[in-house]
Amino acid sequence: MKIALFVTCLADALYPQVGQATVTLLERLGHEVVFPAAQTCCGQMHVNTGYQREALPLVRHHVETFEDFDVVVAPSGSCVGSVRHQHAMVARRAGDQALAERAEAVATRTYELSELLIDVLGVEDVGAYYAHRVTYHPTCHSLRMLRVDDKPLRLLRHVRGMTLLELPEADQCCGFGGTFAMKNPDTSTAMLADKMKNVITTGAEVATAGDSSCLMHIGGGLSRLRTGTRTVHLAEILAGTESVA
Incomplete structure (x- = not known):
């Protein structure tokens, strides 16, 4: 399966090893992981602090970046939550119904890592070893x-x-x-x-x-x-x- 990695701002800036581990894991399971280089912040911080108008360009950019992929994964429940529960709402409140519908489509194909592994890939034992x-x-x-x-x-x-x-x-x-x-x-x-x-x-x-x-x-x-x-x-x-x- 071809999977797009939505790495998130925090992983990109401070915890790149989390994104790298996500790729390592999925490739070990036999999947192709691609990294859309154009991705930026999903806009969650803006929405959560009341700046919905400022979040709209970020929502649009996120949709444009990921809408051509069948499956998107992020190692972050918080950012996946924003994609699923905020993006379409932000677009709709701005009067852009077409963008809202596109955002909803992307949201249905976006998964937090454990969701992807169990609900989409159907695996619980990923062959991991961690002696701690x-x-x-x-x-x-x-x-x-x-x-x-x-x-x-x-x-x-x-x-x-x-x-x-x-x-x-x-x-x-x-x-x-x-x-x-x-x-x-x-x-x-x-x-x-x-x-x-x-x-x-x-x-x-x-x-x-x-x-x-x-x-x-x-x-x-x-x-x-x-x-x-x-x-x-x-x-x-x-x-x-x-x-x-």
């Missing part, structure tokens, strides 16, 4: 907006060499929420403290999730406390093999 104690944080957008449910956990349970540890109060937000963390720092910090406490109680070496933004927030807090627990994206774990782990 790991706990999984389900991010808000993937859990509540995309409703990926237990798909990431189903994938993690098949990873060889790994001990998967249950995270207490896993469904509670980590407190990042994009600009929420900047506009409400005290509340965000309190939520992060609760999340870190629960991660630490598991005894995990690694906390994983499907969104680099949440992992950045949690990982920053764990690093400042010098807990020894690090954060690793789900794609990086699933791309691991015994020869490189």
